[in-house]
Amino acid sequence: MRIAIDMDEVLADPLSKFIKLYHRDYGVPLDLVPEPGNEIYHHVPEHANHKWFDYISEKGFFRDLPLIEGSVEAVRKLQQHHDVYIVSAATEFRNSLEDKMDWLADHFPFITWQNIMFCGDKIVDVDVMIDDRAKNFIGFKGRKLLFSSPHNLLLTDYERVDNWQQVLDKLVGPEL
Numbered sequence: 769m770r771i772a773i774d775m776d777e778v779l780a781d782p783l784s785k786f787i788k789l790y791h792r793d794y795g796v797p798l799d800l801v802p803e804p805g806n807e808i809y810h811h812v813p814e815h816a817n818h819k820w821f822d823y824i825s826e827k828g829f830f831r832d833l834p835l836i837e838g839s840v841e842a843v844r845k846l847q848q849h850h851d852v853y854i855v856s857a858a859t860e861f862r863n864s865l866e867d868k869m870d871w872l873a874d875h876f877p878f879i880t881w882q883n884i885m886f887c888g889d890k891i892v893d894v895d896v897m898i899d900d901r902a903k904n905f906i907g908f909k910g911r912k913l914l915f916s917s918p919h920n921l922l923l924t925d926y927e928r929v930d931n932w933q934q935v936l937d938k939l940v941g942p943e944l
Contacts, residue, residue: 769849769850769851769895769896769939770850770851770853770893770894770895770896771846771850771851771852771853771894771895771896771897771898771939772853772854772855772885772890772892772894772896772897772898772899773843773852773853773854773855773898774855774856774890774897774898774899774900774901774904774915775854775856775858775868775872776830776833776856776900777836777900777915777917778836778839778898778899778900778915779835779836779839779843779854779875779876780830780833780834780835780836780871781833781834781835781836782824782829782830782833783802783808783917783918784833784834785823785829785832785833785834786808786809786820786823787800787808789819789823790808790812790816790819793816793819794812794813794816794819796811796812796813796816801918802918802919803918804918804921804922805918805919805920805921805922806918806919807820807918807919808820808918808919824861824864825861825862825863826863827863827866827867828863828867829863829864829867830861830864830867830868830871831867831870831871832871833871835875836932837931837932838931838932838933839932840875840876841932842932842933842935842936843876843879844878845936845940846935846936846939846940847878847879849939849940850939851883852879852883853883853884853885853892853894854872854876854879854883854884854885855885855887855890855892855897856868856885856886856887857886857887857888857889857890857904858886858887859886859887859888860888865886868886869881869884869886872884890904890908891907892908894910895910895911896910896911896912896913896939897910897911897912897913898913898915898929898935899912899913899914899915900914900915900916900917900919900920901920902914902920902923902925902926905926911927912926912927913926913927913928913929913935913938914926914927914928914929915929915935916928916929916930916931
């Protein structure tokens with residue numbers, strides 16, 4: 769089976785970095801928890817709600833993102849049973865390309881460059897796609913696993929996974 773895995777909010781945690789930067793620049797509390805169905809920028813002062821785009825466009829933003837808990841171990845296990853590809857819409861943010869490649873080399877060195885796809889639209893021909901953005905499932909014919917993130921918690925049209933253990937249970941089996 770071929771599996772495409774998104775990076776942001778699936779492997780890497782940009783939300784915690786946004787919160788840290790908003791707190792630094794605007795005094796938004798570090799314990800900010802986005803409400804279901806809303807994006808992080810909906811929870812900051814109105815004059816700063818587009819600052820997320822500045823942050824995400826800066827060189828280095830993606831270089832030191834925290835890992836989503838359990839992602840490294842789960843991807844390693846998936847790779848033992850399936851063909852795993854990291855698929856990110858990295859071309860949307862020019863400065864993210866090198867950051868993301870270096871981040872993957874640090875945290876997922878077992879994923880070779882041949883299995884990393886930086887693209888715009890995720891028009892990949894795989895059996896399973898794991899993503900937090902439902903827009904990436906448009907036109908995708910395979911199995912769609914929606915990885916839970918605050919912005920997508922109100923969506924009910926997709927098979928949902930809340931964490932990496934649930935991904936493993938669905939794709940490899942509960943014995944792991």
